[in-house]
Amino acid sequence: MSGQVLILTAGMEPHRVVPWQKAINMLFLGKVEVLEEYDEVLYRSVTITIRMPAVVRLVRVFRGIKRAVKFSRINVFTRDKFTCQYCGEKRKMRELNYDHVVPRHMGGRTTWENIVTSCYPCNARKRNRTPEMAGMTLLSLPSKPRTLPITVHLNFAGDIPEVWSSYVYWNAAMTEGEDP
Ligand SMILES: [Zn+2]
Structure with a gap:
């Protein structure tokens, strides 16, 4: 028990x-x-x-x-319900990584608004490009969750x-x- x-x-x-x-x-x-x-x-x-x-x-x-929700890998995945924000597939945590929507080398920051959950195939396809450049669409606009x-x-x-x-x-x- x-x-x-x-x-x-x-x-x-x-x-x-x-x-x-x-x-x-x-x-x-x-x-x-x-x-x-x-x-x-x-x-x-x-x-x-x-x-x-x-x-x-x-x-x-x-x-x-009200404590602010801490920015972390697990919290990003939780916000996105463990679903790749490009292809919509739900995956286990070890099959996910987090993706800078606007890549770092283009000034993209590591914040709630610029990080989404991504599966490895989608991440590989997107590479260091914006979704627009890669011809990919985000399922939802990332934002900071309240809880x-x-x-x-x-x-x-x-x-x-x-x-x-x-x-x-x-x-x-x-x-x-x-x-x-
Ligand atoms: Zn995907």
Whole structure:
């Protein structure tokens, strides 16, 4: 049993992973509601059975200090949903690299607005050219994301509990354990 609980934001985006004790604490404080449970029973009486939560959702919109999303390889891939922004193919993290839309030698910077996820074949085809020069089209204009479901990746090592599967979409990345 993993004992790990996936917390979703009020908007159902994966937010972070915490030990079940912490999730129970949040539950009793009225901060989360339980969406999925494990089979393990934590407490049983005549009138009540409490099972270990597996997926919980924050009840209120998170209004904590807004931390800027850090620019990193994994965060670029997460923003782009592990999909090559040229051919649209979703790939594993090791099959992706990141591409300077405007190449560095042409003054392109390493920023959210100029970096996209690219597969190796597309990267090789584009070479050190702009998409226009290479006759390629970007699926979407890169921009700095306001939030990202990245904490799960950073905090969670190990297999993803089955019961989480409908709530996470970056399984491949989570299990590969690669860091930026
Ligand atoms: Zn591609």
